[in-house]
Structures are given as C-alpha cells and as structure tokens.
Amino acid sequence: MLQLDGISAGYGGARVLRDVSLWLPPKSVVALLGTNGAGKTTLLRVASGLLAPTSGRLSVDGEDLTGKRAHTLARSGVCHVPEGRGVFPTLTVKENILIQAAGGDVGEAVERAVSVFPVLGQKLGQLAGSLSGGQQQMLALAHAYVTEADYVLLDEVSMGLAPVVVDEIFEFLGRLADDGRALLLVEQYVSRALELADYVYLMNRGRIEFAGEPGELDSDRLVAQYLGAHT
Numbered sequence: 289m290l291q292l293d294g295i296s297a298g299y300g301g302a303r304v305l306r307d308v309s310l311w312l313p314p315k316s317v318v319a320l321l322g323t324n325g326a327g328k329t330t331l332l333r334v335a336s337g338l339l340a341p342t343s344g345r346l347s348v349d350g351e352d353l354t355g356k357r358a359h360t361l362a363r364s365g366v367c368h369v370p371e372g373r374g375v376f377p378t379l380t381v382k383e384n385i386l387i388q389a390a391g392g393d394v395g396e397a398v399e400r401a402v403s404v405f406p407v408l409g410q411k412l413g414q415l416a417g418s419l420s421g422g423q424q425q426m427l428a429l430a431h432a433y434v435t436e437a438d439y440v441l442l443d444e445v446s447m448g449l450a451p452v453v454v455d456e457i458f459e460f461l462g463r464l465a466d467d468g469r470a471l472l473l474v475e476q477y478v479s480r481a482l483e484l485a486d487y488v489y490l491m492n493r494g495r496i497e498f499a500g501e502p503g504e505l506d507s508d509r510l511v512a513q514y515l516g517a518h519t
C-alpha cells in the first residue's frame with residue numbers, strides 16, 4: 289500500500305495541501321479528481337518524493353518514507369509520470385528508455401517499451417523532442433511498464449492528445465491495471481477515469497472532500513462542482 293496520512297505541503301510559505309490522507313492499495317485503481325489548482329499535482333509530487341511534506345506521513349508497504357527523495361521512492365516501486373511530456377527531448381527514444389531502465393538490462397527495457405507501444409520501435413534513434421505529442425506521452429508512459437513499478441502515479445497523461453491517442457493510452461492503463469500495478473490517476477476525462485477506478489477521491493482547495501466508490505458519486509454534482517467540460 290502507498291499511504292499518505294495527514295499530509296500538509298506547499299511551496300515556500302504557501303500551503304497547498306491541508307491534512308490530506310489518501311491510500312493506494314496494491315493492484316487497485318484510484319482516481320484523484322478536482323478543480324484546477326486543487327493540489328492534485330502537488331499530492332503526486334509528495335507521493336513520489338519530489339516534494340517533502342511539512343507534516344504527515346508517507347509510507348510504502350508499511351515502510352515510513354516521509355521526507356525521502358524521489359530515487360528512494362522509485363526503488364520502493366513508485367513511478368511518477370508527470371504532467372506535460374515526461375521525456376528528455378534532446379535524447380533519443382532509446383536513450384530515454386535507457387534512463388527509464390535505471391541500470392537494468394537495456395535490450396530488455398527496449399523490448400518491453402516496444403511491446404506496449406510498437407510505434408516506439410520504429411523511432412529508437414530519433415530525438416524524443418521530434419516525436420508527436422502522443423508518441424512522447426507513450427514514451428513517458430512506457431516508463432511505468434519498463435520499471436515494473438507497483439505504484440504508478442499518472443498526472444493528466446491524456447491531456448491535449450487526439451481522441452485516437454487517448455483511446456490507446458486508456459487501453460494501456462487498463463493493461464497496466466490488469467498486470468497488477470496500482471494506479472493513481474489524475475485525469476480530466478472523468479468518466480473514463482471512473483470506468484477504471486475502484487475508488488475515487490475528490491479534492492478541492494487542498495483538502496479531500498469526498499472519498500468513496502465511483503458508484504457513490506452523484507455525477508451531476510461532480511461535473512457541475514469540480515470538472516467543467518471534459519467528461
């Protein structure tokens with residue numbers, strides 16, 4: 289279990305998260321939804337060790353990792369696919385995969401990445417920055433599969449992509465979930481996220497305002513209060 293208990297965090301003097309608790313059980317899919325600026329990205333950053341909380345506790349499989357850096361969280365099985373294109377644009381696709389593999393077998397890593405997104409196999413020597421937006425996102429997402437992370441944090445990975453690419457990405461997320469990875473999904477395509485999710489948290493102004501199963505959510509209220517047009 290990836291567990292955040294009573295987390296407060298922010299940037300400089302600005303407090304963003306206020307006493308947030310969220311649990312991501314193994315092999316589950318949890319959706320984290322909320323308005324722009326609610327603190328979803330900040331929560332993922334705390335969960336992956338990119339931002340130290342000012343109070344509260346972060347643990348993975350029972351081990352207290354509060355205040356530990358991102359590489360320690362990565363070693364404990366946490367993979368963060370960040371907002372935007374999480375690739376190194378001036379490195380080739382193959383070099384990006386090599387970095388994702390973090391010292392593992394490169395040939396095997398390339399094979400795994402290409403098995404989930406075959407198009408990457410034709411682009412291995414190309415600079416990641418020259419790929420289309422969708423292909424860059426596929427490369428970023430391949431990280432989760434290549435590293436065999438148990439807990440995958442996904443920050444709006446379908447943002448700004450063509451519908452056909454969004455379909456492919458959701459298919460991949462379903463495959464990751466079937467593969468037994470736990471997914472924490474921050475997503476603007478709410479209904480698609482809820483189709484995959486076992487559990488959902490709604491966040492507003494740095495606090496969790498609802499936690500429960502998707503079936504318990506009143507979808508009209510959800511759309512009106514939190515989300516705007518992307519359903």
Ligand SMILES: Nc1ncnc2c1ncn2[C@@H]1O[C@H](COP(=O)(O)OP(=O)(O)OP(=O)(O)O)[C@@H](O)[C@H]1O
Nearest residue numbers: 299302304322323324325326327328329330331371
């Ligand atoms: N690096 C930063 N320095 C200072 N303030 C920040 C920083 N990153 C985010 N914030 C502020 O923290 C608050 C929460 O931002 P965050 O990105 O976590 O929200 P979010 O729910 O992910 O929103 P969005 O859907 O717009 O990405 C916002 O008020 C934002 O302006």
